[in-house]
Amino acid sequence: NSDINLNINNYIIKSGFNTLKIKVFYKTEPGNCALDSSNTGNWLILSKSTGLKIKYDKLQNTDGLLNYPFTYVKEDGDLDAVIALPDNPDNDEIAAALTMALFLGRKAQFNNTPLKIINYSEIANTKSNIILISKPDKVDKPLLNLTSEESKAVESNQGLIKEVVTEDKRLLLILGKNKESLKNSVMVLTDENLYFQLKPVSNII
Numbered sequence: 001n002s003d004i005n006l007n008i009n010n011y012i013i014k015s016g017f018n019t020l021k022i023k024v025f026y027k028t029e030p031g032n033c034a035l036d037s038s039n040t041g042n043w044l045i046l047s048k049s050t051g052l053k054i055k056y057d058k059l060q061n062t063d064g065l066l067n068y069p070f071t072y073v074k075e076d077g078d079l080d081a082v083i084a085l086p087d088n089p090d091n092d093e094i095a096a097a098l099t100m101a102l103f104l105g106r107k108a109q110f111n112n113t114p115l116k117i118i119n120y121s122e123i124a125n126t127k128s129n130i131i132l133i134s135k136p137d138k139v140d141k142p143l144l145n146l147t148s149e150e151s152k153a154v155e156s157n158q159g160l161i162k163e164v165v166t167e168d169k170r171l172l173l174i175l176g177k178n179k180e181s182l183k184n185s186v187m188v189l190t191d192e193n194l195y196f197q198l199k200p201v202s203n204i205i
Helices: 091-107 120-125 148-155 179-189
Strands: 081-085 117-119 129-134 160-165 170-175 202-204
Touching: 081 091, 081 120, 091 129, 091 179, 117 120, 120 129, 148 160, 148 202, 160 179, 170 179
Parallel strands: 081 117, 081 129, 129 170
Antiparallel strands: 160 170, 160 202
8 A cells, every 4th residue: 555645736626626636557468367367567456445535725714705616615625605695686786795605505516405595685684694785875885885986887887796794794796787797797707717817805797
């Protein structure tokens, strides 16, 4: 028995499933290898005790979106978030919420974790992190706490992705004044090639 250690560069590891293929080059003999069963060159054995150990460095749970989406998924794969919609959501907001729910469900695919969708009026009663999807006029302005640049962007039909971190939870705001701006913001948050480019706190889409 022997151990084989492989160093895998982190830039080739993708979020989600990864496949490790092992190719073994060995000398083959003509005829039935069972005739020379003592020749270890004829055999590649993976026993039941064969294991895979992965050493890794844990990401720091920093403020902001640098570690998104893993800030909304617990270490055991369970979701650590609820989706909040206005008390009177329209079809655009519901469609955006379902897209986010599908994405987060895939991140927790090994766990039978229900993802709750709550109303805006229930936010104060939840202890989980919150992903709020809404048109800006349906949310209290003190909660949004938008800068003048953010307000101007939203009013000009651009989308906004912003995270607000409090002592006990995170609030991820996904704002858009119309269907297109909401759709574009959610698309960024569900596409690995895009969400890895997010700025830490506020992103105008």
